[in-house]
Amino acid sequence: MGILEVKDVGKRFGGLQALGDVNLSVKENTCHAIIGPNGAGKSTLLNCLVGKLIPDTGSVMFDGQSVLGRSPHEINQMGISRVFQTPEIFGDLTVMENMMIPLFAKRDGSYRLHAIKSVMNERQLREEAEQMLEEVNMLDKRHMHSASMSRGDKRRLEMAMCLIQRPKLLLLDEPTAGMARADTNNTIDLLKEIKEKRDITIAIIEHDMHVVFSLADRITVLAQGTPLVEDAPENIKGHPKVQEAYLGEAH
């Protein structure tokens, strides 16, 4: 049994079968990559895991519990954090404040009325936030207005916001898209380090094969809403079906 069990999940958008009978099992403390051409249904699958979309059929179990019918904030509290394809951060807030909010969510739950306490007095949380920013090389930007940062920095910030919650499962939707080569390599190093240091399961959607083959323990190839193959990275590279799916996209 994996920590995440996706069974026969299907999702239609009008006449389009975006997902058809997807089965996926992600083992605890592994990195599972989902690859496939544009429009294959990768983001849709992710949306079904975090409560943004409710699949028409099938079931999604996380850590022995069903996530279906729960709202995104409940699913996050179960231990799933998500990085979006276009970074979702608190643009009006500073980098430091962006880091404090997930820490409050982790400590205090979905809602708690701390109306009189001062954020300034949360020493321990502030230290934790600074430490995480240090790890992603953003400590010098902590007072910056986060909307004014580069896209790469926003992605790194979003990743840091997810990691600081110490999720059991981290979902990454093309985390290196739009990043410079150096930043991509930093992200790979960061994720590798996190994988080694912590008990964390990662499910990653990625176009960049360099990233996929550096991180993934297991790869699922998705095409037109159905999984073509699932195997270890070394077997995926030369697989004829994969070649076919990707060549199909190139032409």
Add this chain to the structure above:
Amino acid sequence: MFGLDKKDSTLLILVAVLTLLAPFILNPFPSDSGLAQFNAGYPDLMQRFVIFGIFAIGFNILFGLTGYLSFGHAAFLGVGSYSAVWMFKLLSMNILPAIILSVIISGLFALVIGFVSLRRSGIYFSILTLAFAQMSFALAYSVLTPITNGETGLQIALDDPRIFGGAVAADGSIPVTNLFGLEMRSAFDMAVGPWSFTFSAGYYVCAIVMLIAFYLAIRIFRSPFGMMLRAIKSNQTRMNYTGLNPKPYTLAAFVISGMYAGLAGGLMASMDPLAGAERMQWTASGEVVLMTILGGAGTLIGPVLGAGAIKYMENIFSKINDNVLHGWFAFLPDGMEDAVVWILHPFVGKGWHLTLGIIFMLVVIFLPGGLVEGGQRIARAFKGKKAKETSEKATTEPAE
């Protein structure tokens, strides 16, 4: 100080000093001079400054932090006023229980209206709050007449079944509102040469309540709750996926701002024990929106400035009539005098709304951060100059 950092403490002290010295500051002109009509230091107006300040501070907690624009907040102010007057009629003329009840009742009212209105966001939320407020206004005029006394408004009468203090004062008149014996309308005048200053008990009670309300607002702004409210305004998607439920936070902000409005309404009734339905009308709800935006939404001091600016114009500008204008421009040749008065006429007196409208448009277009942004720009211009001077010195020094 009181759990605030240095910058916030300075702001609080500054506001405290200004409000407590307001009877002097607002009466800068000798009482027999031609400029005396610009004096705003009379109790009635000063009370209105701080009461509307409270209203706007509370409104800003909702609108400034979460971005949810309510067009119905005057309903809570009205409910607060009615509650207070009922307390005067039934319990005692002491304002403390009246104000407490105002805050509680308007809080409950806000909980119900907020719960329903917050099912939508953006323009739909605004329309829902507007609809609720107009409904309350209409009900207060019609079917709720037994509670609100309809068009006449709810007043203290000689036959009120008051439990403490009796229905009639010792001299046979209607008793006055007080705080443990300190009468709200009591005041003493101080004359310094040609100047005169009035110190009113009612004003100081309002001022102290306003300072407490302001202090609490600063604490809310700096709290984790305040940060969550700003997060709601910034990105609700990220909030959801960070494990936070924005709904209870927004509702709490709505209720808190409703309680501030109720507090303002209760104080208003405490200064003058009368409550009318017109306090709940949509124009009154719109006014607090204008105050907050004019002063600077989302800033601490902005709403207070905006409330002061609008109340000053409403009460001072509106008093300038053609006679006053003729007096000012009497030195001009007759034809020109008439021409100048004719040009200025639409902007003063009853036309003060036009002036307010123009100022509001100018602020929104050129100073989106309101008067506070204006202040910051001026401060920066000064600092910039200074910084330039010092840097120039620094660069010229080595050359010497």
